[in-house]
Amino acid sequence: MANRPCGACTVCCTWLPIPAGHVGPEDKPAGVDCPYLTCAGCRKYENRPIICRRFECAFLKARAWPVEWRPDRSGLLCLSESLPNGLWGSAVYELAAGRLDSPVGRAIIKQLLEQSNFVVLITQDGRRTLRPGLRMDTKPERIPRPHFVQNHRPKDSSLRPHNRPLP
Template sequence: MQDAADLETNMLGPVLADRSCGDCTACCTVLQVASPDFAKPAGVPCKHLTAAGCGIHAIRPHICRSWFCVWRREADLPEAARPDRSGLLISISFVPEPQNCFEGVSINVRLLAGSDAIANGMAARVLDVLCEYLIPVWFSDGDEKMLMHPSPDVARLVLSGTPAPTALHDEVAAWREQYGMFAPRR
């Protein structure tokens, strides 16, 4: 089976050579890490995070060496979308037991605490870029997680199994084909 880094590369392409984390350490606090060689809860700064960045960067765990936010992979996202600049952390999410087919593998856009990305339009710019793919896109503001892509009409048809009207047939069929494997087993 492919590891997550390979799947992310297949979905979005390789890490862009001209994009680096720089001073951004959002993932070191926001994300939950549960790997064989390292674990930390979501929303808690990594124990190795210092004012100067990762205190063990040269020997950091494999998960930290192989994970990259979507901003590092998607050239159409503006430079200003880097998490520490935009207040948005964009990641590929893998849910082993999804509640619906749109949760198995998806893009998750998280609004970071104190972010003004909604008010200044950055969230809309990021979502416009990400919603061009045949990949479910979720947006989380810390309180609520909302499916942004596919559209509600398409999502409802995909989830219900109801035949799609002619205008939506091809789009619904594409989502069902791509993500039907993630439908919960009954």
């Protein structure tokens, strides 16, 4: 369960891909509205699919993040999680051109760099940069299933660098 409410934000309902069988019989591609999304939010919110109930963007996990950092306001969707190799990784998806380089974007990236082993930035046009600038990947890589679709999500925060919880 999320540490804070989504409010009016429905960015993940459109931006993230969802494999077939979770919200419908077909895959829901990135950039396409979830079939349950309406102008007032999720029409199945109380009984939404388990993949949606388990999902938490970095903003939801981080109580100290200002409301201006919420994805619908910042133009950035941030994901942070413990990975199987014991590292803590973060990804920042740019939803609107130029948001990664905005003052809010730079502040979010700085915060994520402080609490993660690595941060991957994904520009609106799909270019990926591994921070702090170690590698640039100019070809989009097809991932067979979204990284956030897992059978088991570790709840142990001891894998996070310096054992620091998200703010």
